[in-house]
Amino acid sequence: MIQRLAIYPGSFDPVTKGHLDIVVRTSKLANHVIVAIGKAHDKRLLFSLEERVALLTSEIEGLKLPSVSVAAYDGLLVDYARTVGASILVRGLRTIADFEREKTMSALNHALDPTLETIFLPASEDTRLISSSAVKELVRYGKTLGFVSDAVAQALFKKLEVG
Numbered sequence: 001m002i003q004r005l006a007i008y009p010g011s012f013d014p015v016t017k018g019h020l021d022i023v024v025r026t027s028k029l030a031n032h033v034i035v036a037i038g039k040a041h042d043k044r045l046l047f048s049l050e051e052r053v054a055l056l057t058s059e060i061e062g063l064k065l066p067s068v069s070v071a072a073y074d075g076l077l078v079d080y081a082r083t084v085g086a087s088i089l090v091r092g093l094r095t096i097a098d099f100e101r102e103k104t105m106s107a108l109n110h111a112l113d114p115t116l117e118t119i120f121l122p123a124s125e126d127t128r129l130i131s132s133s134a135v136k137e138l139v140r141y142g143k144t145l146g147f148v149s150d151a152v153a154q155a156l157f158k159k160l161e162v163g
């Protein structure tokens with residue numbers, strides 16, 4: 001049997017129900033899925049790497065999927081993928097704007113390592129409005145629209161000192 005290791009990379013600042021939907025669906029396509037948190041130096045992040053890992057780990061444990069694990073990486077994603085022996089990168093797409101950005105990202109990653117393929121999964125109908133940035137904006141006004149779990153919502157309210 002071909003062993004397929006997929007990486008689902010992201011900033012996960014913080015993890016949302018949209019991310020979890022992609023994780024569950026990816027777990028049906030690969031033998032193992034590493035949900036990998038990039039340190040993402042170029043972004044202004046709300047949560048530290050340690051906090052993002054802790055929130056994501058707890059959410060993934062809640063899914064009870066033995067073939068899914070959490071990790072963090074620094075540097076290039078393709079280098080991390082080579083280190084762990086992954087052949088597939090997975091990214092979720094909500095909009096055409098996502099597609100334009102992700103197409104470029106996948107081409108760059110493919111140029112860096114032609115053995116890696118990126119698979120795009122369309123956001124499911126009930127998660128297509130969810131993004132970490134939308135959640136952060138909503139929480140500043142005391143709302144979450146159910147985009148994140150209660151635990152993540154609490155972490156957001158605490159971090160943003162809302163409520």
Ligand code: PNS
Binds near residue numbers: 011038040075108109
């Ligand atoms: O959730 P995000 O913020 O869209 O995730 C972006 C992430 C972390 C997956 C991406 O920025 C990344 O992998 N950064 C590491 C550096 C890298 O490999 N960049 C791509 C080629 S330039």
